[in-house]
Structure formats: structure tokens, C-alpha cells
Amino acid sequence: MAAKHYDVLRDDKYGRYLVANKDLDSGELIFTDLPFAVGPKADTPPLCLSCYCPVENTLCSRCGWPVCGAQCERSPQHAAECEIFSSVKVRFQPVTDWTASAPQLDCITPLRLLLAKEKDSERWQKELEMMEVHSEARQQRPLWSVDQVNIVNFLVVHCKLGDRFSKELVEKACGILEVNAVEIPSRGGFSIRAVYPRLAIAAHSCVPNIVHTILQDNYKVEVRAAIPMKQGDPLHLSYTHALSPTIVRREYLLESKFFNCDCPRCSDPTELGTHLSTVKCSKCDNGVILSTNPLDNEAQWLCTEKTCGFKTSGSAMRKMLSVVQAEVDLLDALEPGPQAIEQREATLNKYKSVFHPRHSILICIKYALAQMYGRVATYSIDELTDVMLERKAEFCRLVLKTLAVIIPGDNRMRGMILYELHAPLMYLARNEYSIGLITKEKLKDRLQEPIQCLADAERILSREDPQSPEGMTGLIAAQSLEQLKASLDAI
Numbered sequence: 001m002a003a004k005h006y007d008v009l010r011d012d013k014y015g016r017y018l019v020a021n022k023d024l025d026s027g028e029l030i031f032t033d034l035p036f037a038v039g040p041k042a043d044t045p046p047l048c049l050s051c052y053c054p055v056e057n058t059l060c061s062r063c064g065w066p067v068c069g070a071q072c073e074r075s076p077q078h079a080a081e082c083e084i085f086s087s088v089k090v091r092f093q094p095v096t097d098w099t100a101s102a103p104q105l106d107c108i109t110p111l112r113l114l115l116a117k118e119k120d121s122e123r124w125q126k127e128l129e130m131m132e133v134h135s136e137a138r139q140q141r142p143l144w145s146v147d148q149v150n151i152v153n154f155l156v157v158h159c160k161l162g163d164r165f166s167k168e169l170v171e172k173a174c175g176i177l178e179v180n181a182v183e184i185p186s187r188g189g190f191s192i193r194a195v196y197p198r199l200a201i202a203a204h205s206c207v208p209n210i211v212h213t214i215l216q217d218n219y220k221v222e223v224r225a226a227i228p229m230k231q232g233d234p235l236h237l238s239y240t241h242a243l244s245p246t247i248v249r250r251e252y253l254l255e256s257k258f259f260n261c262d263c264p265r266c267s268d269p270t271e272l273g274t275h276l277s278t279v280k281c282s283k284c285d286n287g288v289i290l291s292t293n294p295l296d297n298e299a300q301w302l303c304t305e306k307t308c309g310f311k312t313s314g315s316a317m318r319k320m321l322s323v324v325q326a327e328v329d330l331l332d333a334l335e336p337g338p339q340a341i342e343q344r345e346a347t348l349n350k351y352k353s354v355f356h357p358r359h360s361i362l363i364c365i366k367y368a369l370a371q372m373y374g375r376v377a378t379y380s381i382d383e384l385t386d387v388m389l390e391r392k393a394e395f396c397r398l399v400l401k402t403l404a405v406i407i408p409g410d411n412r413m414r415g416m417i418l419y420e421l422h423a424p425l426m427y428l429a430r431n432e433y434s435i436g437l438i439t440k441e442k443l444k445d446r447l448q449e450p451i452q453c454l455a456d457a458e459r460i461l462s463r464e465d466p467q468s469p470e471g472m473t474g475l476i477a478a479q480s481l482e483q484l485k486a487s488l489d490a491i
């Protein structure tokens, strides 16, 4: 029997929200939920409508929409829409660039949601009918008219589904997806979206206290306590990228989830001491620039040195972030290799006098470097100098220190970074021992920390699907832990 350790409450601020109905341990399963519908995200390049891998020029022989092959063509995920498209002879229109986003696919997930409603009207009534869709706010957005063409008109008129689904109902389906869907990885690791009616009730906080894991065979979600909780504590999920700075998170939440976040992290100019938004003052030596009111995007940013008094506007700060972020995004497009490390190091160097060392921009680069040192050509773990090993370890610790505040407890990111941290610690200790810098006893002592890293990584990542990259890392952590313990006994 699945766990159900929550109650649904209601108030004016959050609407419906979830609370723990008993004291919970860290890692304890609170509930599981099956998606009501799964499908491509909006604005996605052509992908197989069954397994979601990217496709090029391969179309379903029956309906003419993208699938990767005969097996996916006949899969149950694609069956219902395949029948509709075949019967009205509405085919996917050929595209020239198969890597560019294909708005034609925007209709798929709304259609699947509507088909799921027909199939399970009881669950729709109980769990989806009352979902918040923010119609008024959405009608003001440019996306509304785009959706009217690509989704509402397309399904109602072009695909002749008006008898089954009214225009208003299709609009509602779009709203449910826009406001309530979460991004999940597909079996092949591509990004898709799904609606989990129960998970969607959890309120947002930029410091979440629950974590969710997606199982790959049926996209079931498992929701766990990230930290110990008391009976009655609200369950908080985060809808934003954990390491984004406040301005970017709040903008995203307002744009896509239609609310102004005023959580403790958003309210604090230092982001709870993590300094993810903190910028160095260019006019004095020791000052940093912080927002005078992070809940107001227009508020001034002020130097912390009283004698300096340097000020700048919220909009200038936003603009500067966008410019630098665009530069950093280019780094993510680099092929893995020595260049990917060297260009990131150069970017860190370029901006070290602009941002606090733990600013979002720098910490994201450091996070990437923490994963790359030891893993790319000419920087494999055996080739790293002690200085580079120290650097990998330093970046891992910096990220862990930040994560402990903003996503406390056990979560995938922490598990993955703990796994990364074990390697430099182990190599540094062995290198020092091999040149006689430390004794055998000291070596044994020093290997305790990487052992702990691996044990924690294994515990956290064993909750992930074994087919996912995180789940696989968990299995490798378990093996490495055994090997390290055995080598310790042999010393």
C-alpha cells in the first residue's frame, strides 16, 4: 500500500496546499502519484511521440507524425492521437531544421490531457477540474494568441474535435499544463513534461522541504521528505532552478506560475547568507552591493560600506545579469574537452572582481567545473595535479555549502556532488602518502572522509531510478565504496 502522509488544507494565500499529517524522517516516502498526462514540452524540437528521443525525417506510417521507428509507432502512448490524426488526415508538416523548435508539437500534450479526461473523467473531476489556470493573466500574454492558433484552433477546427472538446475546454487544458505541469526527464534523458495532480497541490518555496523522484517505466513520481518534518508542516516544492539568483527566480515564477514569491530566501538580500545574488562594489574595496528590497524588482541596490554609498537600480542589475548569463550560456554549448574547462576558468577569472565568489553566475560555473575536472581528455583524474585536485574538491565543497542552505537535506544534486568530492579527496591523500608526506595512520584517517562521501552518495542516489544517470551513479558509488573499504583494510 502506497504511503499517504499528507493532508490537503486550504487558505487564501496558497489556495489548496499539502501538510505532513505525521512527523516525518528525512528520506521518508510521503506519497506517490501517477501522471494524468505526459508529453512533449512547448517549444520543443521534433521528437518521437512515444520514447521522446530526437528524430529526423522519421514519421509514423499511419498518421505522419514524428516517431523513431516501427516499435514506437505502435506504442500505447501514441495510439489515441495516432487514430485521431490518421482519421482526419492531419499530418506533421515537414520542417527544414529538425533541431529547431516545432510549434506543431505544442498541441500534443494538451490533446493527451483531453483524451485522458475522456478516459478517466472521475479522476479529472476529483483532481484536475479545480486546478488553478490563471486565465485572465494568461490572456494578457503574447503566448495566449499563439496557443489559440497552434493548439485551440488546431484541435477544435483543423482536427475536427469540436464535438468532443469545446474551445473553452482546450483553453483550460493549456492552462492546466502551463501552470501545473513539471519538467521531467524521459527514459532517454530528454526533457518532457507531465501533470501530477497531487504534487501540483504542494506550495512553492525557493527553499523546498520535499524531493521528488521520477521512475522511468511509468513516470510515477515518489515524493519524500528532504529533511525531518513535524506534523502540520506545509510541504514545499521548488519550481525554479535552485542555484538561480532571486531576480531570475522571481521573474520566472511570475511569468510561468503567476505569483510573486515572498519566501524567506526571496525576502533576504543575502539569500540566507548564500550570497547567490551578491555583487562586489566597483567603487570601494570591501563593499558588496545588495538589494534594499529584494521583493521589489525596482528597488535600489546599495553598497554595504556606509562610507561608499554606491547605488544602482534593480533594472541595471537585471540587465547586467542577462548580459553575463548570455556569455555563460555559450560555455554550456562547448563540447566536453579541455577547452570546456579552460574557457570556464577564464570566465571565472574575468568575473571574479564583479561577483561574490558564491554568486549564482560563478557558482554555476564552479559546479560545472567540479564535474568536469577528472572527466575530460587531458584532465582525467589520473592526470590532475594536486592543485587541480584541490580545486575540484574546493568547488564541490562550495556547492555543497550553498545547497545545504537552499535545498537542505538529501537530494540528487547533493548526492551527485558528494560522489564527485570523494575522488579528489582520495587521490590527494594517496599522493601525499606516496611521497612520504603523511604516515600510514594519517592516510587511513584521511580516507574516512571520501568513504563518508560515497556512503552518503549511495544512500541518496539509491532512491533514484537505477536507469537514470543519478541512479547509475548511485550504483557506481556503492561499488567504489566497497573497493575503497577493501583497499583501506589492505593498507
Ligand SMILES: [Zn+2]
Binding pocket: 048, 049, 050, 051, 052, 053, 067, 068, 069, 072
Ligand atoms: Zn521512439
Ligand SMILES: [Zn+2]
Binding pocket: 060, 061, 062, 063, 064, 065, 073, 078, 081, 082, 083
Ligand atoms: Zn501515428
Ligand SMILES: [Zn+2]
Binding pocket: 205, 206, 207, 261, 262, 263, 264, 265, 266, 267
Ligand atoms: Zn522565493
Ligand SMILES: [Zn+2]
Binding pocket: 281, 282, 283, 284, 285, 287, 288, 303, 304, 305, 308, 309, 310
Ligand atoms: Zn562600495
